[in-house]
Amino acid sequence: MATIKLLNDSELTPEAQEIFDDIRTTRQTDYINNFWRMLANDPSTLKRTWFSLKEIMGPSGALDPKIKEMIYIAVSSAHNCPYCIHSHTASARDKGMTEMEYHELIAIIGMAAETNRLATAFGVPIDERYKL
Amino acid sequence: MATIKLLNDSELTPEAQEIFDDIRTTRQTDYINNFWRMLANDPSTLKRTWFSLKEIMGPSGALDPKIKEMIYIAVSSAHNCPYCIHSHTASARDKGMTEMEYHELIAIIGMAAETNRLATAFGVPIDERYKL
Amino acid sequence: MATIKLLNDSELTPEAQEIFDDIRTTRQTDYINNFWRMLANDPSTLKRTWFSLKEIMGPSGALDPKIKEMIYIAVSSAHNCPYCIHSHTASARDKGMTEMEYHELIAIIGMAAETNRLATAFGVPIDERYKL
């Protein structure tokens, strides 16, 4: 698979190199995963995506970073993105997700999928009390 | 909308009535929302769905019920189920989700949607280290 | 809603008029539903879509037309198309779908949605025996 090349470090533009440096510093690891190596083909998307992700998924805010990763897994599973599922499951575990939490997450994903389709198939009208 | 009737309390089979009783007891409210009033047309699906939901979304387990509802919103948004989004957003707020948490949740849903489609469009290969 | 006008009979091009005539003859009813009245804005898509639908959903073939409509409901529920769900649920009932069959269909749709997302979230590898 792949519709574009994975870039190695020697193939980066200076702008992409700067982003890779920031990823390495932020994550405190030398490893850059394939997602960023592909986005590096388009430095402006690389930059925009990285800074958005860093802002949204970072340690500041009301939600625990581990919980944020679990929400990411939920969306990625519903959207059917194997790459995203694998990378964010790894991140969630790195940030402390236990196997029990993981199993509860997966059970909710499955349950929500089921009731989503039941509600849709029946065309259930939204209760007045749920509307703002 | 709706492909089947919403049943009121006087139209229930005894089996459906039992489930409605359990929903009322479990949730400590007399209100039964439209989703269950539609499922009541098929008591066996009503029963199976309610007991699964009660087990998965209940207070026992490793994850906070509020977090569980937030994961439900994430899946329902990715699956595009307005009924489910509205009912679970109401539930999450009932269980204590703050507006700041809500906004972080929505931001993650949007961000994940974006990177899901970027990874898919490029066909990014899964890094070896993410595979078990 | 609607991004384009519903055309009434007096607004049709001759090519669209011919297709409407064929829909009326084939279905043995004067009623033309909104889907075709919108497609009539683009006669070539109207024509192509109608002849494909007529060929695929017609009475010839190995599958019962009622079963074909039920499969259509399944796909439309998974794709989240309220228009399609409502129109094909009406068609399936017209073609003899019983309420018991309908409830089994809905239960399968919900169950499949659940296991689809469980398999995806875990990245279950396909068994060798399922591959051709």
Place this chain on the structure above:
Amino acid sequence: MATIKLLNDSELTPEAQEIFDDIRTTRQTDYINNFWRMLANDPSTLKRTWFSLKEIMGPSGALDPKIKEMIYIAVSSAHNCPYCIHSHTASARDKGMTEMEYHELIAIIGMAAETNRLATAFGVPIDERYKL
């Protein structure tokens, strides 16, 4: 791929072992496919999922088990779950689906996908007669 281990028979908890025994008895085969070997990591989801599937997809009810499998393929195709498509296509063939029936099923899946998106893109309003 895979975010969790496939368990072999010697790694099961007693509760998971019981479910595997029931799968073998019900299906009259010793073979347990990968889906269940992954779910076995979480015996409560394994149990709940298996009993729901057994109830919904079993031989009792109004719909032929072969037709049930074909509906499962339809949902799984629309949800884009390669694992589910492959396993349920195998099941449908085991239960007697002919190649002609299979081709009609696939044609309906494709056709429904097309009209689903046409109706959505145009925002076709639901005809009054389709509403309950």
Place this chain on the structure above:
Amino acid sequence: MATIKLLNDSELTPEAQEIFDDIRTTRQTDYINNFWRMLANDPSTLKRTWFSLKEIMGPSGALDPKIKEMIYIAVSSAHNCPYCIHSHTASARDKGMTEMEYHELIAIIGMAAETNRLATAFGVPIDERYKL
């Protein structure tokens, strides 16, 4: 519908007000559509989303802004977002999309949906020549 309030101009934070000013200047209209009035509840998401959209959908770049809007309609139709379909169809027409171009766009959306599901249902393996 709606899970949160649409904010009118008097309810904005100063940060949100600044973004609304930039939207008005950029688009040369006083009208602010509902999407931004909802996002205004969370100024940081409002800001990030607006600047990303402005960069990606603006007049600079290789693709014509009209074509960009048409691609947006395509994605929004496949994702089933009626709000997005309606707002971007209006934008595409504002930017010069003709009805003939619109009909070709819709036909492609429908056709792609069909072949997407056919390829998925059959599990068509990717040709070697399509892989980088």
Place this chain on the structure above:
Amino acid sequence: MATIKLLNDSELTPEAQEIFDDIRTTRQTDYINNFWRMLANDPSTLKRTWFSLKEIMGPSGALDPKIKEMIYIAVSSAHNCPYCIHSHTASARDKGMTEMEYHELIAIIGMAAETNRLATAFGVPIDERYKL
């Protein structure tokens, strides 16, 4: 993967052979990609799909064939069809898509995915001015 055999030229029915001949003539290449080799198992779907695709994606019409392919990539990415993404990305490049155009396309796909889910999660009501 694959739920059905890829047919080589010696295994075709005469009707399928005719379609393959037309594909070769139309595309001016001897190469037939896997999608058609699978559809060849069902000559009537092969024929219908090929003639629809030829009509919709061909050089006549208001939109440039390159732009048509880019719209196809957008839908296929949102529907998550790796086969379709790879084959239409190859086609778009064959028809002259530059890498800069490609990157803008991918950025729009990602951006649309994000705002689609934001609008859905908030249940943003459609502005009156966007309704016909």
